[in-house]
Amino acid sequence: MNKLFEQRRTLLKNYLLEQEIFAVMITDPANVFYYTGFKSDPHERFMSLIMNTLSNNTYLFVPALDKEAAAQASDIKSIIPISDEQLPFEVVKNTIGNISKSIGIEAKALSYYRFKSFSDHFPFVQVVDVQPFINKQRKKKSTEEIGHLRKAIEIIEKVLEEGIKKVKVGMTEAELTGELEFLMRKFGADGPSFSTIVLSGEKAALPHGSPGARKIQKGDYLLIDFGVIKDGYCSDITRTFIIGEASEKQKEIYDIVLKSNEAGINAIQAGIPVNAFDIAARKVIIDHGYGQYFNNRVGHGLGIEIHEEPSIHEKNMEIAETGLVFTIEPGIYIPENGGVRIEDIVYINEEGKVEVLTSFPKHLKIL
Known part of the structure; x- marks a missing residue:
């Protein structure tokens, strides 16, 4: 021991x-x-x-x-x-x-x-x-803990890669959820780190909605937010896809959220207040006129639990330090229409620089 x-x-x-x-x-x-x-x-x-x-x-x-x-x-x-x-x-x-x-x-x-x-x-x-x-x-993660987190991330990204191959027009959100959770176990997870979120079409406007009987249709947003536990540590990733063909409006919204995600990540460094990361990501969405459709914090810490310290919101003046692990997950959620969220897990390394631990591609993917 x-x-x-x-x-x-x-x-x-x-x-x-x-x-x-x-x-x-x-x-x-x-x-x-x-x-x-x-x-x-x-x-x-x-x-x-x-x-x-x-x-x-x-x-x-x-x-x-x-x-x-x-x-x-x-x-x-x-x-x-x-x-x-x-x-x-x-x-x-x-x-x-x-x-x-x-x-x-x-x-x-x-x-x-x-x-x-x-x-x-x-x-x-x-x-x-x-x-x-x-x-x-x-809050301050050790090298050993980062290793555990990387393993949990590796599994969930493998699940996502294989899982999106199962997506078919006409299948329900619940059916896709079942396929994803089967793959979690198949690829070595100890279990999901929280209830898997699979939302299609207008339901993608619900940041924490529940998968149900709605059938996936052509032209839908498909938002998948999920994670696994492995050896006591959690992963958490969100990617949003479009089914069949994307409209110009969908492409525009996706592009804004991607720019917001990247702005949040690019702002990260040790020695400054963590609210700067939220502000940088949020500014992109506000500047494009969608500020009213992003009404939650940009991220949360994670490790043994899916939500840990620090909370990355615009009023948290806590100073970022090396060893912190948290998410950057901006979104635009338009009621009755749909939504886009892109979530990565980041780490402030020993040099005080940001490392993105998630690696699943972020360009718009049409399924």
């Missing part, structure tokens, strides 16, 4: 000691994976990495049915199973004893229900939100 997870926990532990926080309870499954190597969705069951900075003890609490899987995947020595009839925080208290003063939690992940149960068992402990530190730590 490599030392990667131990190094990540050490950075967190050092932060806790600096802040005089005496323990941490990590409950977000993505963060548990980040710090331990064990990836699991416990559903409604309790799962947590708990570290006590005073005693220097580290425990991984998992549903009993996951104990063996956790032992195989993780470098944590103390793995504590919790069976369905047990009260999770009773098991926690019996294992770790009392916690003094304060414990770090992720505010976004700890539900009120869990917090109440925790407070019943540890009534004198103050909770402190350590989410900002964890987000900051996870």
Whole structure:
């Protein structure tokens, strides 16, 4: 087992000691994976990495049915199973004893229900939100993480290349979705990273619409936005195609979105606020008179989760730094008519320059 997870926990532990926080309870499954190597969705069951900075003890609490899987995947020595009839925080208290003063939690992940149960068992402990530190730590991707992301991207681009060969006039969006998700598994994905979006014709105007029974027709936009998970890391790519023959208006809109995508990418460098990337991409669409049809942010971070920090929007003044991975995905969405989105994944490398990790061609393709 490599030392990667131990190094990540050490950075967190050092932060806790600096802040005089005496323990941490990590409950977000993505963060548990980040710090331990064990990836699991416990559903409604309790799962947590708990570290006590005073005693220097580290425990991984998992549903009993996951104990063996956790032992195989993780470098944590103390793995504590919790069976369905047990009260999770009773098991926690019996294992770790009392916690003094304060414990770090992720505010976004700890539900009120869990917090109440925790407070019943540890009534004198103050909770402190350590989410900002964890987000900051996870945001800067290591070389190893970039390798995982490249693999997930390689698979989804292979799926797209083969998948568009299956497109036929008369097939439904749902049928094409099924073909694409079959190819994901065939090419080695662990699964889709989010619900696959396949939208045709006027439905392409819905940025996050759902594929359904609409049949693909000649002259349609065909927007495909999808990704896979591989070894715990996500990919996310969007390409828009035209079926049969493109009208002049469709070509014009496509060209504007492509220019916007390229302007956003060309603006990227370390040392400037991330809002500059959104502004550069958005300006192209506004200047061509379509500003009202692009009403969402230009991108989002991704890694273990499909949406991570940073959020690339026009008011985010956070300074871009090396190691960031995020999407650039401008679009024009015209109600009752259709829409175009072109999405790439980019990385700010060690020189502070942009690298585009996606490589699927972006010129207008007629299927």
